Amino acid sequence: MIKHITCTVCPLSCEITLEIGENNEIISLTGNRCNRGKVYATKEHTAPERTLTTTVRVRGGVHPLLPVRTDQPIPKGKLKEAMLATAQLEVEAPVKMGTVIVENFLDLGVNLVASRDLERG
Numbered sequence: 001m002i003k004h005i006t007c008t009v010c011p012l013s014c015e016i017t018l019e020i021g022e023n024n025e026i027i028s029l030t031g032n033r034c035n036r037g038k039v040y041a042t043k044e045h046t047a048p049e050r051t052l053t054t055t056v057r058v059r060g061g062v063h064p065l066l067p068v069r070t071d072q073p074i075p076k077g078k079l080k081e082a083m084l085a086t087a088q089l090e091v092e093a094p095v096k097m098g099t100v101i102v103e104n105f106l107d108l109g110v111n112l113v114a115s116r117d118l119e120r121g
């Protein structure tokens with residue numbers, strides 16, 4: 001099987017082609033201009049991760065929603081669970097950018113943090 005992955009590590013956006021074997025192993029990897037692309041594509045194939053960016057409800061703020069994100073990427077397969085968990089959250093204004101909203105979010109070893117300041121309304 002052939003798999004194409006666009007490297008997002010730098011603006012060159014190399015198109016990396018992976019040849020995948022029957023046991024999901026990488027047989028060959030081409031198209032990367034540097035080793036960072038090899039590392040990225042290998043991880044993207046074996047254990048893809050994404051940074052969650054979403055919003056949570058706010059009580060008493062100038063806006064009803066606060067943008068939040070995980071401070072590190074989480075497994076791509078956990079994104080739906082993470083979205084459902086954030087939908088249950090509500091914070092009290094004011095909030096400062098970088099404030100930890102949930103420590104060790106979903107036991108993933110990452111924190112959910114505020115992406116901006118939000119004043120009381």
Ligand code: SF4
Pocket residue numbers: 007008009010011012013014031032033034035036037038
């Ligand atoms: S493979 Fe290297 S040069 Fe190409 S996009 Fe990735 S980091 Fe940039």
